[in-house]
Amino acid sequence: MNPDKTIDLRGVSCPVNFVKTKLALEYLEEGQVLEVILDPGEPIINVPRSIREEGHLVLNIINNGDLCKLFIKKT
Amino acid sequence: MDFSDLQIERYSRNMILKEVGGKGQERLLNGRVLIIGAGGLGSPCALYLAAAGVGTIGIVDSDKVDLSNLQRQIIHFTKDIGKKKVISAKEKIEALNPDIRVNVHPLRMTSENIRETIKDYHFVVDGTDNFASKFLINDACYFEKKPFSHGGILRFYGQTITYVPGTTCLRCLFPAPPPLDQVPTCSQAGVLGVVAGILGTIQAAEAIKYLLGAGSLLVDRIQYIDIFDMNFQLIKVKRNDDCPLCGKHPKITELKDEVEILCDLRGGN
Numbered sequence: 107m108n109p110d111k112t113i114d115l116r117g118v119s120c121p122v123n124f125v126k127t128k129l130a131l132e133y134l135e136e137g138q139v140l141e142v143i144l145d146p147g148e149p150i151i152n153v154p155r156s157i158r159e160e161g162h163l164v165l166n167i168i169n170n171g172d173l174c175k176l177f178i179k180k181t
Numbered sequence: 182m183d184f185s186d187l188q189i190e191r192y193s194r195n196m197i198l199k200e201v202g203g204k205g206q207e208r209l210l211n212g213r214v215l216i217i218g219a220g221g222l223g224s225p226c227a228l229y230l231a232a233a234g235v236g237t238i239g240i241v242d243s244d245k246v247d248l249s250n251l252q253r254q255i256i257h258f259t260k261d262i263g264k265k266k267v268i269s270a271k272e273k274i275e276a277l278n279p280d281i282r283v284n285v286h287p288l289r290m291t292s293e294n295i296r297e298t299i300k301d302y303h304f305v306v307d308g309t310d311n312f313a314s315k316f317l318i319n320d321a322c323y324f325e326k327k328p329f330s331h332g333g334i335l336r337f338y339g340q341t342i343t344y345v346p347g348t349t350c351l352r353c354l355f356p357a358p359p360p361l362d363q364v365p366t367c368s369q370a371g372v373l374g375v376v377a378g379i380l381g382t383i384q385a386a387e388a389i390k391y392l393l394g395a396g397s398l399l400v401d402r403i404q405y406i407d408i409f410d411m412n413f414q415l416i417k418v419k420r421n422d423d424c425p426l427c428g429k430h431p432k433i434t435e436l437k438d439e440v441e442i443l444c445d446l447r448g449g450n
Contacts (some may be wrong), residue, residue, distance in 0.1 A: 125193045128196065156197075
């Protein structure tokens with residue numbers, strides 16, 4: 107998956123990681139894909155849920171213990 | 182706009198709202214609101230606008246802080262007694278949120294200076310305590326095509342309506358102030374501090390929504406609040422063709438102070 111933008115939010119706690127994801131999406135064009143690197147645990151559970159509530163499309167969640175990534179398509 | 186990490190954290194609860202987001206926050210930070218009166222209504226209004234990140238806040242007041250103000254004017258503290266209200270308010274706003282620029286106008290608004298003062302702001306909040314000022318603000322905002330929030334409180338009661346050009350103005354509802362001896366002021370009749378808190382906070386909400394361009398403003402509707410029986414009433418109102426200011430045949434064609442207008446209106450009848 108080729109993202110248009112990647113942000114690394116490891117070390118950023120909830121809900122600031124969601125706000126930063128949301129801000130990054132606001133400045134993308136519709137249809138573009140954002141890759142977000144998150145910490146395991148709460149962040150990889152909470153951020154996709156909140157992003158879906160915003161109406162964006164969560165394309166993929168990679169949750170391999172240490173490596174947590176989220177791919178979001180702006181709608 | 183690039184927000185700093187501190188700004189993202191400070192405004193996170195705003196930005197999380199779908200209706201605000203980063204773009205809305207940017208609008209607030211670029212927003213300019215003038216609060217006329219740093220008293221009961223102006224205090225909560227200024228604090229909430231500052232907390233929300235409204236970037237430029239103007240404060241108009243010619244008074245100094247008095248001990249009897251502190252029961253409701255929560256932006257002023259006991260140590261501020263004797264200090265100019267605009268300075269006391271500016272200090273609190275800056276302590277709350279260093280992002281905010283505060284313009285102080287240590288003046289009493291008159292027909293001579295009000296248009297010049299409101300010109301540079303996006304939205305005006307009426308936090309005054311007398312009818313002459315309220316009608317002056319209404320008339321000045323009409324002539325300058327400036328949106329504003331009217332607010333008035335007494336005892337346990339309050340009323341508020343928002344004006345944007347083309348909607349019901351204060352004079353559509355009340356063509357002229359009541360006779361001086363008919364309505365007591367807060368200093369004569371008393372007022373519960375929380376009434377000012379609730380009403381001033383509604384006014385802050387209106388200013389914020391106007392800047393965001395989101396939600397429904399309190400236009401063509403007047404909100405009455407009764408804190409004694411805890412009853413809120415929303416009444417639909419309409420523009421008045423006979424309004425002396427914005428009606429079909431306006432009698433008020435230039436900005437004047439209320440005493441002069443009363444004489445003119447009576448002379449004309």
